[in-house]
Amino acid sequence: MPERFRQSRFSVFSASILFLFVALSTQPVCADIPQFTGDKAFESRKAEHDGKPFVDSSDGTVRLTWGDHAEVLAADSESDLAVYQLQQGGDESFANAVTRYEGTDVVSYLSGLSEGAHFFRVREADGEWSVPIEVKVTFIDRRHLFFLLAVGFTVAALTAGAIILGHFKHRHDS
Amino acid sequence: MSTLATSINQQIGYTIIIVLGLIWVALGLYWGRKAKDSESFMLAGRNVGLSLGAATAMATWVTSNTMMVAPLLALNLGIWGMLAYACASFGLMLFAPLSIRIKKLLPNGYTSGDFFRQRYGRVGWSLFLVITLVYSVTWLVTMAIAGGKLLETLGAIPYLHGMTAIMAVCVLYTIFGGLYAVIGTDFIQSLIILIGVVAIGLMVFVHLDFGEIYAYVSEYQPSLLKVVMPVALLAFFNNMLFGFGEVFHNNVWWSRAFAMRKEIAPKAFFISGLLWFPIPIAAGFIAIAAGPLGVNVTDPSKVGPDVAEHVLSEAGMGAAGGALILVVLFCSIASSIDSLLAATSDLLVKDVYCGLFQKKVTDKSFRRIATTAILIVALISWALAISGLDLDVVLFSAGGLVASLIWPIIAGLFWKGCNRALVLAGIVLGVATGYYFYFEIETYTGALAGGAVSMVFTILSYFIHPKPFPEPDSVSPNVS
Numbered sequence: 001m002p003e004r005f006r007q008s009r010f011s012v013f014s015a016s017i018l019f020l021f022v023a024l025s026t027q028p029v030c031a032d033i034p035q036f037t038g039d040k041a042f043e044s045r046k047a048e049h050d051g052k053p054f055v056d057s058s059d060g061t062v063r064l065t066w067g068d069h070a071e072v073l074a075a076d077s078e079s080d081l082a083v084y085q086l087q088q089g090g091d092e093s094f095a096n097a098v099t100r101y102e103g104t105d106v107v108s109y110l111s112g113l114s115e116g117a118h119f120f121r122v123r124e125a126d127g128e129w130s131v132p133i134e135v136k137v138t139f140i141d142r143r144h145l146f147f148l149l150a151v152g153f154t155v156a157a158l159t160a161g162a163i164i165l166g167h168f169k170h171r172h173d174s
Numbered sequence: 175m176s177t178l179a180t181s182i183n184q185q186i187g188y189t190i191i192i193v194l195g196l197i198w199v200a201l202g203l204y205w206g207r208k209a210k211d212s213e214s215f216m217l218a219g220r221n222v223g224l225s226l227g228a229a230t231a232m233a234t235w236v237t238s239n240t241m242m243v244a245p246l247l248a249l250n251l252g253i254w255g256m257l258a259y260a261c262a263s264f265g266l267m268l269f270a271p272l273s274i275r276i277k278k279l280l281p282n283g284y285t286s287g288d289f290f291r292q293r294y295g296r297v298g299w300s301l302f303l304v305i306t307l308v309y310s311v312t313w314l315v316t317m318a319i320a321g322g323k324l325l326e327t328l329g330a331i332p333y334l335h336g337m338t339a340i341m342a343v344c345v346l347y348t349i350f351g352g353l354y355a356v357i358g359t360d361f362i363q364s365l366i367i368l369i370g371v372v373a374i375g376l377m378v379f380v381h382l383d384f385g386e387i388y389a390y391v392s393e394y395q396p397s398l399l400k401v402v403m404p405v406a407l408l409a410f411f412n413n414m415l416f417g418f419g420e421v422f423h424n425n426v427w428w429s430r431a432f433a434m435r436k437e438i439a440p441k442a443f444f445i446s447g448l449l450w451f452p453i454p455i456a457a458g459f460i461a462i463a464a465g466p467l468g469v470n471v472t473d474p475s476k477v478g479p480d481v482a483e484h485v486l487s488e489a490g491m492g493a494a495g496g497a498l499i500l501v502v503l504f505c506s507i508a509s510s511i512d513s514l515l516a517a518t519s520d521l522l523v524k525d526v527y528c529g530l531f532q533k534k535v536t537d538k539s540f541r542r543i544a545t546t547a548i549l550i551v552a553l554i555s556w557a558l559a560i561s562g563l564d565l566d567v568v569l570f571s572a573g574g575l576v577a578s579l580i581w582p583i584i585a586g587l588f589w590k591g592c593n594r595a596l597v598l599a600g601i602v603l604g605v606a607t608g609y610y611f612y613f614e615i616e617t618y619t620g621a622l623a624g625g626a627v628s629m630v631f632t633i634l635s636y637f638i639h640p641k642p643f644p645e646p647d648s649v650s651p652n653v654s
Contacts, residue, residue: 107472
C-alpha cells in the first residue's frame with residue numbers, strides 16, 4: 001500500500017473521530033427516560049401489543065422493573081442514586097393518576113389490583129414520563145372457579161370425615 | 175436502596191450466625207452422647223414426652239415458609255391468603271388420630287417407608303420413596319433459599335454465603351446428635367420463636383394505625399379485602415390439602431410419632447397444631463401493612479422481614495430490632511432444616527440403603543452411613559438452592575406430589591384392604607394432574623387437583639377387586 005494513500009486514510013479517520021467527538025459534545029444534555037423492562041415473556045407480549053409494554057396478571061399482582069436492581073443494591077449511598085416516581089392511572093391519559101412509589105428503587109411489586117386494566121408510568125425526578133405499561137388483571141373464569149372450589153371442599157371434607165370415622169371405628173382395636 | 179435504623183452490618187450478621195451455630199452444635203454434641211445405637215439416633219429412644227413432643231412438632235412446622243411464604247400469601251391474596259396458610263395447621267391436628275393408628279400398626283416402625291412397604295408392596299414403596307425424597311429436597315431447598323435471602327436482607331451477607339452458613343450449622347449438629355439433638359434444639363428454638371413472634375407482633379400492633387391500613391388497602395389493593403377473591407379462595411383449599419399431604423406422608427412427622435410415647439403422640443400433634451395456627455396469621459398481617467407503611471416491595475419473598483424491620487425501626491429499636499428478627503427467623507429455619515435432614519437421611523439409610531439395596535447395617539456402621547446420607551441430602555439441596563428461585567414457585571410446584579399420597583395413607587391405616595394397583599395408578603395420575611394444573615391452569619390448584627384424582631382412584635379401589643392388606647410385620651429389613 002503506497003505511503004501517501006495510507007497517510008490520507010489516517011487523516012480521514014482522525015477527522016471523523018474529531019467530528020464525532022465535537023458532534024456528541026455539543027448535543028444538549030437530557031436526563032434518561034426510564035422504560036419498563038422484563039424477561040423474554042415480557043418482550044414477546046410487548047411485541048404483540050405494537051411495542052407497548054403489556055403484562056397479564058391472573059391474581060392482581062405485578063412486578064414492575066425500570067432499571068438494574070443489582071446496581072441499586074450495590075450503591076454506597078442513596079445520594080448516588082436517581083429518584084423515581086411511579087404513577088398508576090385508570091387509563092392511558094392518567095387523568096386521575098396516583099403516585100404508588102417515590103424513591104430510589106427500580107423495582108416495585110404491587111398486589112391487590114382489581115380485575116380490569118391498570119396503567120403505570122415512571123419518571124426520573126421531574127423528567128419525562130416513560131411509555132406507560134398496561135397491566136391487565138383477569139381472574140380465573142368463575143365457572144371453573146366454582147367447580148374447583150366444589151372439588152376442593154369435597155376432597156377436604158371427605159378426607160377429614162374418613163380420618164375421624166376411621167379413628168372411632170378402630171379406637172378400641174388392640 | 176434504603177438503610178433503616180434496624181439494619182445490621184455484615185459483622186453483626188455473621189456474629190449472630192456463628193454464636194447461634196456454636197450453641198446448636200454444642201448442644202448437638204451434648205445430646206448426641208445419648209445416641210448410642212441406631213434406634214436412639216433415629217428415634218430418640220422412643221420415649222419423648224408431651225412438652226418436647228409438642229414443641230418439636232410446632233417448631234418443625236414453623237418453617238422459613240411460615241415466616242416468609244405466609245406474608246407473601248397475605249401480600250398477594252389478602253385476608254384469604256392469611257387464612258389459607260393457617261389452614262396447614264389442620265394437617266397437624268388431623269395427624270393426631272393418625273398417629274394413634276400408626277403406633278398400633280407399627281409399634282416398632284422406623285420410617286413412613288415401612289408403612290408403604292407393608293401396605294403397597296415393593297412397587298408402591300419405591301413410588302413413595304421417589305415422591306417423598308423429591309418433596310423433602312424441594313422443602314429443604316425452599317428453606318435454604320429463605321435462609322440465604324434472610325441474611326441478605328437483614329445482615330447484608332451475600333446470598334450464597336448466608337445460605338451455605340445456615341446449611342452448614344444444621345448439618346453439623348444433626349450429624350452429631352441425631353433426633354436427640356433435633357428435638358432438644360427444637361424445644362429451645364420453639365421458645366425463641368414464640369417469644370420473638372409475640373414481641374414483634376406486639377410492637378407491630380402498637381405502632382400500626384388499623385384504620386389507616388384499612389383505608390389504604392380499600393383504595394389501592396381492593397382485591398385483598400374481597401370476599402370472592404378467586405385465586406385466594408383456590409389457595410384456601412389448595413393449601414389445606416397441601417398441608418394434609420405434607421404432614422400425613424413425610425417421615426419428619428412419622429419419625430416423631432414413632433419417637434413419642436404412645437399416649438403422648440396424639441396430644442402433642444393436636445396441641446402443636448393449635449399453637450401453630452395464629453403464627454401465619456400474625457406473620458401475614460405484617461405483610462398487608464407494607465403498602466400503608468410506604469414499604470416498597472422489591473422481592474415479595476422477603477416482604478415479611480422487610481416490613482417487620484421497617485416497623486421495628488419506626489419503634490426506635492435500632493440494630494437490636496434487626497438482630498431480633500434475624501434470631502427468630504434463623505431459629506425457625508434451623509428447626510425445620512435439622513428435622514428434614516434427619517428424617518430424610520433416615521429414609522435413605524433404612525429404606526433405600528438397607529431396603530431397596532439390601533445392605534446390612536450394624537449399630538457400629540450406622541453412624542458413618544447416616545452421616546454420609548445427611549451430607550448427600552444437604553449437598554443436593556445446597557446445589558439446587560444456589561439458583562435463589564422464588565420461594566412460592568418452588569414450594570407450590572410440589573403440591574400435587576404430596577396431596578396424591580393423602581388417601582393412600584388413610585386407606586392403608588384404616589381400611590382392611592383395597593385394590594393396590596388402582597391406588598398406585600391414582601398416585602401417578604394425581605402427581606401428573608397436579609403438575610399439569612400447577613403449570614397450565616393456576617398456581618394454587620396443584621394440590622387440589624392431585625388430591626382429588628388420587629382420592630377418586632383410592633375410593634374406587636375399595637370397591638373394584640379389593641384384596642386384604644398383609645398383616646404388618648413392623649420391623650424394617652436389614653436392621654440389626
